[in-house]
Amino acid sequence: MTSSAVSSRSRKRPEERRAEILAAAADIALEEGLERITLRAVADRLGVRPGLITHYFPAADELVLEAFERAAVGERSRFFPTLGTPVQRLAHFIEHVESGASLALARLWLNARHLSRFSPALDTLLQEQDALDQAQLIALIEYGIAHGDFADVDAETASIRIFIAVDGGGSYVNTAAVIDHPAHVHFSRDVAEWTLGLAPGTLENAQGVKG
DSSP states (O other): OOHHHHHHHHTSOHHHHHHHHHHHHHHHHHHHOGGGOOHHHHHHHHTSOHHHHHHHOSSHHHHHHHHHHHHHHHHHHHHSOSSSOHHHHHHHHHHHHHTTTTHHHHHHHHHHHHHGGGOHHHHHHHHHHHHHHHHHHHHHHHHHHHTTSSOSOOHHHHHHHHHHHHHHHHTTTTOOSOOOOHHHHTHHHHHHHHHTTOOTTHHHHHTTOOO
C-alpha cells in the first residue's frame, strides 16, 4: 500500500468513512446475504484493515442491522417513484417486481426473515421497514382513490393483499427451477388489479408510460 493511498484514506471525514463502510456492507448483504457481512469481509472489500471497521462498528451485529436498513431504504426509492399518475406509479412498482429488478432485495428479505427468528433486534427492524413499505403503498393507493383511478376500497387492506402477493412470489427466488407460468409471473399484478378494481391489463398497459 502506498503512502499516498494511506494519506487519501486518512483524509476522509468520519461520516464519509462510516457511509463507505455501510455501503460496502449493504452490497455484501444484497449480493451474498446477511451472514456474509463480517468485519473482515467489509475490510477486504474496501481494501482497509479490519481494525478500521471495528473503530466504527465494534460489533458485527450492529453493522448487519444498519446494512440491512440501508439496503431496504435504498431499494424503496426504486419501488415508489414520485412522478406519474397513480396507475403509472403502481405499474412501475409491479414492473419492478415482475422484471426481476428486485430479486436481490427479495432474497435479502427472505434471508432477513429467517435470521430474525434468532435476532430480536433484526425482527424489530424488519417490522419497522415493513411498516414504512406499507405506508408508501397505502399513500399511493389513497392518492389513486382520491383521484378516481382506483375503486373506493380500504387502502390498508389492498396494500396488505398486494404485499402478500409480492412476498409469495419472492419465496421462490432461491430456486433453480424456471418459473415462467403467467399465473406465477403476473400474480402480483393480477392481485393489484383485482383488489383495486382495475380492468385486467390496466397495469401492463401503463408500464413504461411516463407521467
